[in-house]
Amino acid sequence: MADNFTVTDALISASELNSLDNQYSGTVDATAVTTITGTAAAINTVYSSSGISGLGNEAVTITDSHTLAQLKTINNATSGTITLNDVTVALSGSSADVAAALAGSFASAYTGNVTLTDTPTDAQLALIDAATTGTITY
Numbered sequence: 001m002a003d004n005f006t007v008t009d010a011l012i013s014a015s016e017l018n019s020l021d022n023q024y025s026g027t028v029d030a031t032a033v034t035t036i037t038g039t040a041a042a043i044n045t046v047y048s049s050s051g052i053s054g055l056g057n058e059a060v061t062i063t064d065s066h067t068l069a070q071l072k073t074i075n076n077a078t079s080g081t082i083t084l085n086d087v088t089v090a091l092s093g094s095s096a097d098v099a100a101a102l103a104g105s106f107a108s109a110y111t112g113n114v115t116l117t118d119t120p121t122d123a124q125l126a127l128i129d130a131a132t133t134g135t136i137t138y
Helices: 013-021 040-048 068-077 095-102 120-131
Strands: 011-013 035-038 057-064 081-083 090-095 114-116
Touching: 011 013, 013 035, 013 040, 013 114, 040 057, 040 068, 057 095, 068 081, 068 090, 068 095, 090 095, 095 120
Parallel strands: 011 035, 035 057, 057 081, 090 114
Antiparallel strands: none
């Protein structure tokens, strides 16, 4: 296969992007992509790849339940709106990780409960409280 590939689709699945990344030895230019859909794991693989470029402002639709680590990675990788399959997933982790996971723009309000494993700063607690209607425990 050729070294590089340019994606022309605006909507693409994460599995398609990962397949293209595996097919081409160079860079997969995904600048035209405005929406990525797929499982949280597949989307994380896209964002973790050094072979896919041009991403960072696309919308993301997660088609399964996410973990804290996956949501944090996705949120850190895009400024686009994130649509979750399940907004009720409970999150547990450090205040910094939970705040980073919930700092983005979501299509629907997050309602999952949150368990913090450390004492949050006032800023972290304010961000987490504003991001979920679920119970926050620490």
